[in-house]
Amino acid sequence: xHSLIEWIVLLPFAGFLILSVLGKYLNKNLIGxxxxxxxxxxxLLTFIVGxxxxxxxxxxxxxxxxxxxxxxxxxxxxxxxxxxLSVVFIFVITFxxxxxxxxxxxxxxxxxxxxxFFAYMNLFVGSMLVLVLADNLLLLYLGxxxxxxxxxxxxxxxxxxxxxxxxxxxxxxxxxxxxxxMAIGLFLLFYHFNTLDIRTxxxxxxxxWEMGSPLATTAAFLLLGGAVGKSAQLPLQTxxxxxxxxPSPVSALIHAAxxxxxxxxxxxxxxxxxxxxxxxxxxxxxxGAATLLIAGFSALAQYDIKKVLAYSTIxxxxxxxxxxxxxAWSAAIFHFMIHAFFKALLFLGAGAVIxxxxxxxxxxxxxxxKKQLPVTFWTFLIGSASLAALPxxxxxxxxxxxxxxxxxxxxxxxxxxWLAGIVGxxxxxxxxxxxxxxxxxxxxxxxxxxxxxxxxxxxxxxxxILSLVGGFxxxxxxxxxxxxxxxFVTRTLPGIEIDGEVESLEWVMQLISAVLALVGVYxxxxxxxxxxxxxxxxxxxxxxxxxxxxxxWSFDALYDxxxxxxxxxxxxxxKGDFIDFVYTGIANINLFFNGLLSKTQNGNVRWYIMGIxxxxxxxxxxxxxx
Amino acid sequence: xxxxxxxxxxxxxxxxxxxxxxxxxIRRNVIFMLMxxxxxxxxxxxxxxxxxxxxxxxxxxVMFIFILAVAAAEVSVGLALIILIYQKFKTLDVDKLxxxxx
Numbered sequence: 001x002h003s004l005i006e007w008i009v010l011l012p013f014a015g016f017l018i019l020s021v022l023g024k025y026l027n028k029n030l031i032g033x034x035x036x037x038x039x040x041x042x043x044l045l046t047f048i049v050g051x052x053x054x055x056x057x058x059x060x061x062x063x064x065x066x067x068x069x070x071x072x073x074x075x076x077x078x079x080x081x082x083x084x085l086s087v088v089f090i091f092v093i094t095f096x097x098x099x100x101x102x103x104x105x106x107x108x109x110x111x112x113x114x115x116x117f118f119a120y121m122n123l124f125v126g127s128m129l130v131l132v133l134a135d136n137l138l139l140l141y142l143g144x145x146x147x148x149x150x151x152x153x154x155x156x157x158x159x160x161x162x163x164x165x166x167x168x169x170x171x172x173x174x175x176x177x178x179x180x181x182m183a184i185g186l187f188l189l190f191y192h193f194n195t196l197d198i199r200t201x202x203x204x205x206x207x208x209w210e211m212g213s214p215l216a217t218t219a220a221f222l223l224l225g226g227a228v229g230k231s232a233q234l235p236l237q238t239x240x241x242x243x244x245x246x247p248s249p250v251s252a253l254i255h256a257a258x259x260x261x262x263x264x265x266x267x268x269x270x271x272x273x274x275x276x277x278x279x280x281x282x283x284x285x286x287x288g289a290a291t292l293l294i295a296g297f298s299a300l301a302q303y304d305i306k307k308v309l310a311y312s313t314i315x316x317x318x319x320x321x322x323x324x325x326x327x328a329w330s331a332a333i334f335h336f337m338i339h340a341f342f343k344a345l346l347f348l349g350a351g352a353v354i355x356x357x358x359x360x361x362x363x364x365x366x367x368x369x370k371k372q373l374p375v376t377f378w379t380f381l382i383g384s385a386s387l388a389a390l391p392x393x394x395x396x397x398x399x400x401x402x403x404x405x406x407x408x409x410x411x412x413x414x415x416x417x418w419l420a421g422i423v424g425x426x427x428x429x430x431x432x433x434x435x436x437x438x439x440x441x442x443x444x445x446x447x448x449x450x451x452x453x454x455x456x457x458x459x460x461x462x463x464x465i466l467s468l469v470g471g472f473x474x475x476x477x478x479x480x481x482x483x484x485x486x487x488f489v490t491r492t493l494p495g496i497e498i499d500g501e502v503e504s505l506e507w508v509m510q511l512i513s514a515v516l517a518l519v520g521v522y523x524x525x526x527x528x529x530x531x532x533x534x535x536x537x538x539x540x541x542x543x544x545x546x547x548x549x550x551x552x553w554s555f556d557a558l559y560d561x562x563x564x565x566x567x568x569x570x571x572x573x574x575k576g577d578f579i580d581f582v583y584t585g586i587a588n589i590n591l592f593f594n595g596l597l598s599k600t601q602n603g604n605v606r607w608y609i610m611g612i613x614x615x616x617x618x619x620x621x622x623x624x625x626x
Numbered sequence: 627x628x629x630x631x632x633x634x635x636x637x638x639x640x641x642x643x644x645x646x647x648x649x650x651x652i653r654r655n656v657i658f659m660l661m662x663x664x665x666x667x668x669x670x671x672x673x674x675x676x677x678x679x680x681x682x683x684x685x686x687x688v689m690f691i692f693i694l695a696v697a698a699a700e701v702s703v704g705l706a707l708i709i710l711i712y713q714k715f716k717t718l719d720v721d722k723l724x725x726x727x728x
Contacts, residue, residue: 603724605659609650 004045005063005080008090009133011042012126016119023115032105035118039101039125043094053087057491062135076196081135085492088333089132089265092340096257097125099459103348104249106455107355111247117157121253124150128258132265137186137196140266144182144230147259148175154250155243167242174239178229182266185222188215202272209276220273220280223266231263231317234291238555240314241298244306248351251306256313256347257340264320264336268329271493275327281412285325289407289420292318294553296427300434301549304361305350308435311552312387313343315424319403322421326413328406329493330474330486335399337485338470342386342396345463349380352456353439358449363435368444375457377440379464384436386467388429388521391514395471400425402476404513405506411497418509425513429520430527437529478506635676642669656711656718660704667697 015038019031026034053059064079101121108117127146134140156168190196192215193204209216227233232240243255254260267274267284274281292315299311316339323332356373357366370377386396404425408418452460474485486495527535539546548554600611646669649662671690678686712718 605720605723606651606654609647613647613651 003063004049005082005133006065008042008045008049008094009080009126009129011038011045012122012129014038015122016126019115019119019122023119026115028109028114031115031118032109035122036098036101036105038122039094039098042125042129043098046090046094049082050087050091053082053084054488057084057488060492064135068139073194074190074196076136076138078139079135080133081198082133083492084488085265085268085333086132088337088489090129092337093125093128093132093258096340096344096463097121097128097253099462100249100253100257100344100348103252103351103456103459104247106453107249107351108247113157117154117247120150120153120157121250124154124254124259128262131262134198136198137189137201140198140269141183141186144226144262144266145179147254147262148172148179148230151175151243151254151259154254155246157246157250161245164245167239167245171239171243174236175229178226178236180225181222181229182226185219185226188219188222198269202270205273205276211276212278213276216273216276217279220270220277221283223270223273224280224284227263227266228287229263230266231260231321232314233263233287233318233321234294235555237291237295237314238552238559241307241310241552244304244310248306248347248354251309252344252347252351255310256343260313260317261320261336261340264317264324264332267321267324268333268493271329274324275494278412281325281327283325284321285407285412285417288318288321288323288325289417289424290318291315292322292424293420293427296424296431298549298552299431300427301546302431303364303550305353305363305366305435305439306347306361308363308431309343309346309350312346312428312431313339315428316343316387319400319421319424322407322417323403326407326410326417326496327494328403328410328496330489330495331399331402331406333489333493334474334485335403338386338395338399338467341463341470342383342467345379345383345460345467346387348456348460348463349376349383352376352452352460353380355456356448356450356452357446360446363438365445366439367442367446368440369448370440372444372448373440373451375460376452379460380440381436382464382467384432388432389425389513389517390429390521391510391517393468395467395469397514397517398471398474398476401510401513402474405476405509406496406498408509409498409505422513422516426516426520429517430524433521433524434528437524441529476506476510478510632676632680636673639669639673639676642666642672645669654719654721656708656720656723659720660701660708663704664697664701667693667700 015034018034019026023031060081060083062079062081064077066078068076068078101118104117104121108114111117124147127143127150129143131140131143131147134143152168152172155171156165159165159168186196189201192208193201195201205216209219229236240255240260244251246255274284295311295314295318299308299315302308302311316335320332320335320339323329323335353366353369353373353376354361356369356376360366382394386394388394389397389400391397404418404421407413407421408415472482475482477483551557600607643666646662646664646666649665650659653659653662671693674686674689674693676686678684678689708718711723715723717723
């Protein structure tokens with residue numbers, strides 16, 4: 001079982017190698033078989049490893065493959081660590097990844113870059129597995145940059161459109177801001193502990209850095225910077241909506257289910273460091289709460305179906321950050337898993353709709369697709385219900401309710417965090433069902449171009465089932481003590497303390513969030529399906545606000561003014577490079593004297609003789625005067 | 627020869643050399659420049675002969691014979707070049723022969 005782990009990681013890389021080297025010579029069936037098969041087998045191996053681990057959850061182990069390098073006592077290993085946290089992540093990565101690969105086999109079949117697409121996707125899955133399995137932070141960082149690279153490559157997959165290439169660059173550069181902070185954080189940790197091994201670090205941090213010490217806070221803050229960049233949280237969230245330029249399966253895999261949750265993983269993995277710094281924990285919770293509201297409001301005004309989902313992803317990751325910040329570690333990981341199911345489903349469904357509409361992204365040009373695309377509609381509806389956290393039947397209800405409950409009742413929670421979460425839940429329901437009503441109801445505006453085939457339907461149905469039943473593995477406390485998932489995850493992560501007095505209020509909280517979700521659906525129904533006169537009034541008056549929200553609270557314009565314009569101006573001023581002045585200066589002085597001396601080479605023989613005579617006289621004079 | 631002091635000999639040689647050098651510098655005709663160079667060579671030769679007689683050594687006169695041979699070779703090559711120059715440029719004015727700029 002131990003030796004299977006390295007194969008889980010190596011198979012996607014092997015797929016990448018085969019496809020990138022031989023991709024030109026293989027036909028499409030073979031390409032699809034390689035690309036999907038490598039991840040498929042990897043998922044299968046994950047099930048075997050996961051089953052073995054579930055049978056003996058205490059058996060945490062590390063598989064070391066080789067020593068990466070050995071410099072001055074620093075010898076990071078290429079080693080993979082299995083514990084309950086990484087098992088959850090590799091399960092989601094390989095299994096959801098496999099379903100998305102399967103879907104892509106049909107979705108991308110008319111694309112010229114078929115082999116390139118699967119090569120990148122396999123490379124992504126491999127890098128993501130390295131990220132979550134790494135036993136030291138350096139290897140984690142390798143995977144971290146690997147997924148960043150794949151994200152860049154896949155956002156710009158249709159690179160012939162300049163906009164797509166710009167979106168890819170933006171994603172790369174904005175996340176790089178966070179990555180730089182994270183790299184500095186790693187330097188700091190290494191400087192103090194002389195190792196980057198995660199378990200050694202976690203063991204030593206509480207002993208060496210006391211609670212709230214400035215060093216712990218700095219280190220946690222820098223790592224948080226990396227997490228915020230990767231997970232598209234405030235203030236580095238601007239890249240994710242643009243990242244929708246990539247193909248829909250890419251959005252589903254990278255920008256919804258896996259890569260964007262790497263920040264959540266990092267914080268959960270380094271939880272002891274973050275616990276040492278209560279201030280950073282509070283910042284995480286506030287960032288999460290602010291992000292979920294900002295992104296939720298932005299989602300209300302989008303036209304592009306994928307951008308609704310993008311903002312919704314930012315918002316849902318905001319919930320995970322909120323959970324992390326209040327110390328509800330298992331709730332965050334639970335929401336990560338459930339979110340991976342329903343958001344992948346929604347993106348794949350949106351992809352199917354877009355394909356059917358002949359690459360039309362604008363929801364307002366769709367409409368009435370309910371009868372045309374029944375499987376897509378029902379699965380999309382289930383995914384939306386889960387996202388909107390409709391009570392009792394959907395998985396999203398259980399995961400989000402847990403977060404809201406801990407945001408209120410947890411020792412680090414508070415009424416404001418809870419309020420942000422609950423308002424966010426209402427908005428989530430509104431924008432989700434706005435999307436449903438506009439896309440699938442009403443009159444049909446565009447002809448259906450292509451109906452989804454079986455390879456598209458299977459992933460949709462499987463993910464829809466998971467989005468419904470996934471929640472039942474971890475029920476709220478007052479629903480009976482059935483919390484498999486929390487028990488599983490808390491083997492690695494600490495549990496959460498609850499204020500004893502408020503425990504009886506859990507029913508009330510659940511009732512409030514359930515009612516708000518339903519109210520949200522009703523509001524969406526009134527505004528976007530019945531199109532009541534109230535809606536027309538509001539939308540006519542609020543054009544400025546709509547525009548503001550459409551552009552994601554105009555963060556792009558703000559950053560443009562704050563950072564891009566000054567940098568570009570500086571670059572323009574410094575076009576000649578100030579530092580180069582020294583070197584070009586030396587060269588210019590030499591050229592000047594060269595010019596002077598070359599003037600003496602006038603070809604006039606008598607001039608040369610004069611020079612010789614003068615030189616000789618000077619020389620003789622010097623000799624005689626000495 | 628014995629009663630001419632060495633200083634006088636060297637001064638004569640110096641004056642001859644300076645005359646030759648001045649000739650090379652101020653003359654524009656290549657032939658005159660060549661002749662001035664001959665004067666400079668002979669000034670050097672004279673200095674050798676004076677020095678040889680002062681120390682009662684034959685080396686001074688040996689060197690003068692070398693100089694004569696060198697001067698003869700130089701003049702033959704130089705005159706040949708001058709003829710070529712004249713054929714090519716139809717002038718012997720060095721100031722006009724300044725095509726080889728640095």
